[in-house]
Amino acid sequence: xxxxxxxxRYLITVTGKKLTVTCSQNMNHEYMSWYRQDPGLGLRxxxxxxxxxxxDKGDVPEGYKVSRKEKRNFPLIxxxxxxxxxxxxxxxxxxxxxxxxQFFGPGTRLTVL
Amino acid sequence: GDSVTQMEGxxxxxxxxxxxxxxTYTATGYPSLFWYVQYPGEGLQLLLKATKADDKGSNxxxxxxxxxxxxxxxxEKGSVQVSDSAVYFCALSSGGFQKLVFGTGTxxxxxx
Numbered sequence: 557x558x559x560x561x562x563x564x565r566y567l568i569t570v571t572g573k574k575l576t577v578t579c580s581q582n583m584n585h586e587y588m589s590w591y592r593q594d595p596g597l598g599l600r601x602x603x604x605x606x607x608x609x610x611x612d613k614g615d616v617p618e619g620y621k622v623s624r625k626e627k628r629n630f631p632l633i634x635x636x637x638x639x640x641x642x643x644x645x646x647x648x649x650x651x652x653x654x655x656x657x658q659f660f661g662p663g664t665r666l667t668v669l
Numbered sequence: 670g671d672s673v674t675q676m677e678g679x680x681x682x683x684x685x686x687x688x689x690x691x692x693t694y695t696a697t698g699y700p701s702l703f704w705y706v707q708y709p710g711e712g713l714q715l716l717l718k719a720t721k722a723d724d725k726g727s728n729x730x731x732x733x734x735x736x737x738x739x740x741x742x743x744x745e746k747g748s749v750q751v752s753d754s755a756v757y758f759c760a761l762s763s764g765g766f767q768k769l770v771f772g773t774g775t776x777x778x779x780x781x
Contacts (some may be wrong), residue, residue: 599769
């Protein structure tokens with residue numbers, strides 16, 4: 557089954573404790589992206605990757621890092637989480653060219669105390 | 670920059686009522702337009718899309734027409750069901766690029 561998986565689905569942590577949210581897709585997609593969803597703001601792009609070893613900032617990259625060492629994986633790293641990073645995070649992937657459908661993971665709800 | 674504006678919710682309807690969720694956009698060039706749906710506890714799923722002016726996207730009884738003259742992409746359904754209760758997001762993508770710009774989402778609540 558074609559899908560995007562994220563782990564963990566729920567995470568409660570404390571300020572400053574480094575964490576990683578994993579994202580994996582099995583569709584051989586070149587493009588992957590991270591979004592955060594906040595009430596009244598919709599979804600905003602954090603980082604994206606056009607291919608292996610190619611990443612770039614989205615609209616709200618501060619406080620986040622990403623890596624793309626393999627095509628299928630695109631982890632989101634919070635080196636020193638802060639309470640304003642409490643949010644619902646979604647990973648998405650799509651084929652690179654054209655206006656193709658983006659496939660979304662189930663989301664990771666992060667709470668930073 | 671590009672932006673999408675959606676009507677605020679929640680939209681509360683009875684089963685079999687007619688649904689309209691308004692969406693307007695601002696973009697340079699000729700964007701593609703999308704409606705995504707988010708069911709409770711799930712990620713977003715593509716509902717329908719339109720890639721050029723006057724195109725009509727349709728799926729599961731939902732429709733939206735790309736209106737370049739009014740920069741709109743309103744979502745409609747003739748008869749909603751309880752199972753349509755979800756959050757609906759209008760989005761655009763422009764420049765042949767995969768980035769999506771989302772509206773703030775509209776929650777739809779359908780009662781029996």
